Amino acid sequence: MASVGQALTDSRNASERAHFVLIPLMAQGHTIPMTDMARLLAEHGAQVSFITTPVNASRMAGFINHAVATGLTIQFVKLHFPAVEFGLPDGCENADMIQSIDLFKNLMEACAALREPLTAYLRQQSPSPSCIISDVAHWWTAGIAREFGIPRLTFNGFCGFASLVRYIIVRDNLLEHVEDENELINFPGFPTPLQLTKERCPGSLYVCGLEQIRKNIYEEEIKSTGVVMNSFQELEALYIESFEQITGKKVWTVGPMCLCNQDINTMAERGNKASMDEAQCLQWLDSMKPGSVTFISFGSLACTAPQQLTELGLGLEASKKPFVWVIKAGDKFPQVEEWLAEGFEERVKDRGLIIRGWAPQVLILWHKAIGCFMTHCGWNSTIESICAGVPMITWPHFADQFVNERLVVDVLKTGVEVGVKAVTQWGHEQKEVTVTRDAVEIAVSKLMDEGEAAEEMRMRAKEFGVKARKALEEGGSSYNNINLLIQEMGNKANASG
Structure with a gap:
């Protein structure tokens, strides 16, 4: 048997050889x-190479500055993004910048055109990359991984529960022959009872021209070495294990990742200018x-109709x-x-804080x-709430929500x-009020009033918050998974080197 000292040396050598190339989807919810x-x-x-565009x-200048100041071994690689060449406005480099959902195909094709410049960059790196972790939508990164003879792990920002739902939908082509948007769908192999209507399933949004890209994404996902998830074992072990069994792929749960950046977790530092001074916001909260x-x-992409906001x-x-209410209504x-201005803000001024646009x-x-x-x-917001130990009122709009x-x-x-009656798809205007004022009042009362059910929910939320924090502490499940991931990928690099 190898000595403990030898094992530590092997682990350290693996870490020194492990060079991860991270390629996010150009959308805030995936990049963050x-x-x-x-x-x-x-x-x-x-060592990390983080692939991005100017x-x-x-947008992530605060994070880049922090990484440089603290000496983190992260190289930020800014590749020219061919927006104009693919029919996008100059400087349109993120999903939240496209003016129509029909242009999402253009954005995806422009991303795929990054393959050659990225390959050229990686050929010059020492040590050579030992692993690519790319957003699952960047199917073209699989070709780079094959060229370098290294593993490709996928990331899509979903939790284990939603990842399993999505995988079963794609594997069994569950949505193709369902014409009624409100027909309940069962999920073969899902470990607990679950039924969803077609329109509430991830992947139900149709975008013209994306058929071949969807096919490429799935084919390369099947060939990938494994999956990295922003979750932790103690939260959803059953669904993570089921995902591994059904897909035959190793899952690396390394979350909740939002906890690692708490010290720089303001919206301004994350690439979005807060519309209200943070000190002003905190001062107001301190008075409550x-x-x-x-x-x-409601996140970065959902734009709620004015009548629904009212x-x-x-x-x-x-x-x-x-209440603290963050309002985003786009051009409306x-x-x-x-x-x-007609009186609402004046009526609630003593107990309501309204933030227009981005908020910390x-x-x-x-x-x-x-x-x-x-x-x-959205999963980022959901796991942020879990980490903070705060119970939720759920108002989903689309995708995995x-x-x-x-x-x-x-x-x-x-x-x-809260009782959402209809789906509001990304890129489509909400046409009706789907949640009434009475439903809002009832949901708030359920969680905020005294009562045994509300108290039990608050206690459960706090318990999951404690578990979330422990997962990333030394010896925690996610802490250990990160070390194992680095060691395994570093060892692969040593073996191939």
């Missing part, structure tokens, strides 16, 4: 967790009783509870601003005044549904 992943890998001794690099405030925010606001007013914001979400969630989070159930709602409400039992 990958910046966290880069920091985790570097802090555990690996516009996206400017612990656990008394409802926080409302209904939401009236529900918050009727609840008579304090003037209509919302007009309604706010993690900072708010961790404040002792926050009692619940009304969220769109309805699946995440089921995890929160049915499995974790740390949230209540």
Whole structure:
């Protein structure tokens, strides 16, 4: 048997040889967790090349400056993005910048054109890359991995629960012959009872021209070496294990990745200028009783219709509870601003804080005044709430969000549904009010009023928050997985070198 000293030496050598190439999808919800992943890998001794573009690099300037200042072994590689060549406006380098969902195909094709310049860059690197971790949508990175003879791991920002749902849908082509959007679909091989309508399933959004790209993504996903997930074993072990069994792939759970960047986790540092001074926001929260405030925010891509925002606001007013409300309405914001000025903002000024545009979400969630989070159930926001130990009111819009709602409400039992009646797809305008003011008032009361059920939910949320933090501490499940990932990929590099 090898000595303990020899094992430590082997692990250290593997870390020194492990060179990870991280390639995120050009969308904030996918890029942010990958910046966290880069920091985790570097802090555990690996070398990281983080592939980005000039516009996206400017958005993460705070993180780049932090990495440089602290000496992290992260190289930020800014490749020219061929926007104009693929029919996009000059400087359009992120999903939240495209003016129509029809241009998403152009964005994906422009991303695929990064293959040659990226390959040329990697040929010049020493040590050579030992592993590529790319967003699952970047199917073209598989060709680079084969050229270098290295593993390709995929990342898509989903949790294990939603990843398993998505995999079964694609494997069995579950949605192809379902014509009724409201028909309930069963998922063969899913370990617990689950039914979803077609329109609430991830992958139900149709974008013209993406058929071949979807096919390429799935074919290369099947060939990949494994999957990296922003989750942790103690949260959803059953679904992670089921995913490994069904796919035959190793899953590396290395989350919650948002915890590693808590010290620089302001929106301004993450690439989005906060619309309100953080000190002003914290000062307002400091004036509120612990656990008394409802926080409302629907992420970076969801633009809620003005009439629905009005209904939401009236529900918050009727609840008579304090709230912090982040409002994003895109080009319809003037209509919302007009309604706010007609008396709403004045009526709630003593117990309501309205933030227009971006807000320091993690900072708010961790404040002792926050009692619940009304969220769109994007996985980044969901796991941020889990880490903070805050129960949720679920208001999903599209993609994996309805699946995440089921995890929160049915499995974790740390949230209540607001009662969304219809899907609001990304890139499509919401046409009707799907949640009434009464539903908002009832959901807020369920979580914020005294009562045994609400107290139990709050306790469960706090327990998961403790487990989340322990997972990334030395000896925790995710901490160990990061070390094992680096060691395995470093050993592969040593073997091939």
